[in-house]
Amino acid sequence: MKQSNISWQSVKTLFRLDLRSRKDATTELSHKDKAMNVMNFIFGVVIYAMLVAGIYFFTNMFVKRAGLSLEHFLSVSNLLTIGVSTIIAISTVVKNLYMNGDNELLFRFPVSGTEILIAKSIYCALHNFVVTVLLTLPFHIIAGAIAGASVGYYFGSIAMIIFQSFLPFFIANLVAIPVMKIVNLIKNQFLLVLILIIIAICGCFVIYMNALSSVLGYLADNRVNFFADPTIKAKIIEFANNSYPINLYAFVLVGGTEVVWRHPALCFVYLLLMNGAFGVGAYFTTTRCYYSTILCGIESEKESLVKVHKTNKVRSVFGTLLNREFFLIFRSFNYSFQYLAMACAAPVMVYYCNALASAMGTKSVGTTIVPGLTLLVIIIFVTIIVSFASTSISREGNVFYHTKIIPVSYTTQILTKLFLYGIVGTASVVLCCVTVAAAFVPEAGGALLTPLDVGMIFLICELVVLAETCLSIWADIKSPTFNVSGDGELVAANKNVAVALFVGIFTAILYGVFAMVFSFQGLTLGKMTFDMQPAEVYGILAGVSGAILIASACMLFVNLEKRYQKIVP
């Protein structure tokens, strides 16, 4: 790529174009849009406030409880924030520089590849800077406040965070090209992608739940200070001392001078050299490979699966509809992630959530609430999976006409979808129940559940899954939104998904609370006390679920042909 003749005016125009394309197309917003924007902003602020609160507890735990020095704490927290920033930066660089659909469009303009690269890189750098600041600043300020740092520390922190923001950006630019190569390599390996997604989901969830468990444990019992244990403290200090080169940032800011090479000035030189090396490497890698990589991306966009088994096969009508429905989900990264991966990962999530909730609940209330908690947790996770059915018609997108012209009744077509979603939902419920049975029924697991509990939880959850599936499909038949992107996939989840999630979670809470309240102490209303045996509680819930299932199946199938015929794409 030629380096000369860069028009900074073009770079500025491209950058502004990039920024504008991320905003709404219209400048005149309706009151509803403005209200939504305000709500989104408030929601964002609340989420960030929760993050800051979490950081406060985390920092308090290390600095106050464990008595870690600021230097060691910042070494650990910087490792965390730089790690997260780097992951976000890689994602931003890959999406904006290499995967963005506007690359082909921009190449048609009279601008050079270098100008496009610079304009997009400015956006990525700014994005990375904001992320780094938002993540790192609370750690520095809170740690400084708890440790009673001087005013100079806070000014130094700001300078250090700005300096710190370069590293994730440089690493992202170095890593993005190999990441793109891997993405291109595995994009049609659907099973491999699915397995990788499942592993990633389970891994992230396990890490998250373990961290949450530690924090909640700390909050629940202040007397037992895990971090005050001298052995644990020594291990953390050893880890902080060995977390090169990230700990150098902390040494620059608050490093002691007892060891010569930890002198702040010297550490700064090390960091400068390291950043320089990464920066030069990123510069040469990106400028040399950017153009060829996106050209390769544009050229390989149409690369697709080539089937090796070139035979024609006869299937029944039901079988062929089922086969098509499954492959349209399986061969889509988004749909695989939303549905199949979540269904496979659900047992792991249920196990960890249930273990944590049971541990917390048993401590505060008693073991009698565990069946109710298990019911609540399983229904919540299964609801997330089942909500996918609420796009079953919308996902047909541009090919919806096909469902109208084929010589198959709409009832059969809907039954096929219901069958597939029912099978996946049932499989997920079975796996979840087997997992909780294996974990909580034996004596070793605390015998928190009985076989009767597990059997009835399975029955109730299964009835709820089928009812929710029927209702989700019914809702999508009632108001589908065929808003699909170029590759035929839904642009965004429609309102039916939100409604399905809300109804499912509401049901889960209702069922869970009902089971917990009556299994714990019964309910007293005035002079009347409703005290029930577990079998009675399960009987009522199963009966209600059965009635809901019958009602939802009627809603779905009565007059289905007429209602479906009215859908106009």
Next chain:
Amino acid sequence: MLTIKNLKKTYPKSDRLAVNDISFELKPGEIFGFLGQNGAGKSTTIKCLTGILPFDSGTIEICGYDITTDPIKAKMEMGYVPDNHSVYEKLTGREYVNYVADLYKVSLEDRQARLDHYLDLFRLRFAVDRQIKAYSHGMKQKICIIAALIHEPKLWVLDEPMMGLDPQSTAEIIAYMREHCRKGNTVFFSSHNLDLVKKLCDRVAIINDGQLIDMFDLKNNEENKANLEERFFKITGTYEKRLFEDYASQESEDMRPELPTEEDNNDNKPTDEVEG
């Protein structure tokens, strides 16, 4: 083969009749052209007769089966090629054709023989085991056509079928339309290409603003062939002498119609064989 009687269709949230009291009948063995400007009601009529759109009143019968009361049997006799070439892009060409063949209950022997024939006819064998998302515009159109023909439908409905096709494939489709009709089947297609319609169709209907204005024979009727463009331009209210002369001058000498006079220019009314 196809009987449409008093078809009326209004779109929701619209007062305008997209199709207003259309009636016509298609005979076995004929190629029928359906002409009209953009938005005249061609695609709406086709979508009603294929079962895609519900309609307000009237009846549509395909091979004697009513599309409303007996839709499965009616659809079984029909093959449809849409104008937007939308197919399941995540399936391979072979998977898609097999899927359609399964739905129409085509035996393994028949589908193998037909698929082989069409793959060679449309030169698509090299791509049939690739995902359709990798296909070009024309290749998608070809796989739609193959899927529509895999069950040898008695009524073959095509909505602007030649769009995006290379000349070779266009010629193959024209040849196959004729072959399909020789077997006693019927082809019903909409088009903007008057020259193609003139050369290919046995009969033609012109629709304007939702109403069927004109319907006449082209087979063995050189006068109607010669007047097709003029009739079309006048019916659709787009007649302008200068434009018409330009259009007509592009036609081959033997097909060129007599240029209209100044008087004709002021007269926009359709002349004969008006139905519906």
